[in-house]
Amino acid sequence: MFHTESDVVFVKGLKVEAVIGVYAWERAITQPLLIDIALETDISRAAVSDDVNDALNYKAVCDDVSAWCKEIQAKLLEHLAGQISDKLLAKYACHKITLSVAKPTAITQADAVGVQITRYASTSTDELAIKEAAEEANNSQADDV
Ligand SMILES: Nc1nc2c(c(=O)[nH]1)N=C([C@H](O)[C@@H](O)CO)CN2
Numbered sequence: 513m514f515h516t517e518s519d520v521v522f523v524k525g526l527k528v529e530a531v532i533g534v535y536a537w538e539r540a541i542t543q544p545l546l547i548d549i550a551l552e553t554d555i556s557r558a559a560v561s562d563d564v565n566d567a568l569n570y571k572a573v574c575d576d577v578s579a580w581c582k583e584i585q586a587k588l589l590e591h592l593a594g595q596i597s598d599k600l601l602a603k604y605a606c607h608k609i610t611l612s613v614a615k616p617t618a619i620t621q622a623d624a625v626g627v628q629i630t631r632y633a634s635t636s637t638d639e640l641a642i643k644e645a646a647e648e649a650n651n652s653q654a655d656d657v
Contacts, residue, residue, distance in 0.1 A: 567651070
């Protein structure tokens with residue numbers, strides 16, 4: 513089987529309403545966030561099997577990221593981006609994440625403002641296998657929905 517380390521599963525323009533911001537008035541409302549994520553992973557097994565259980569499931573990623581944004585209620589976009597990428601690397605079998613989080617309504621004169629970060633996993637092969645098994649179990653449950 514052909515293996516590659518440069519495959520990507522991506523999410524573009526995920527919209528989440530969450531408490532975010534430094535100022536007191538921002539703590540009392542929700543604002544829209546626009547999130548792009550690129551998860552570098554090996555898709556070769558799913559490419560052959562055509563089985564979602566072998567894939568890094570982008571539906572699960574979207575559900576998790578939306579829930580984490582609402583939970584975290586960060587002041588800074590930097591904090592939110594750091595927390596989300598740590599959680600994604602801990603849960604999903606990927607070795608690199610590029611994540612951008614934008615506030616499209618924060619600055620009237622700008623289309624959007626935000627941050628983009630890149631983070632790498634420091635996982636051993638064993639840890640990666642454990643995450644793949646957990647993902648497979650998660651995906652099996654998703655099949656039933
Ligand atoms: N680098 C950042 N600068 C600013 C942030 C931020 O999260 N990162 N946040 C704000 C305010 O919350 C702003 O969005 C209100 O308009 C200001 N600067």
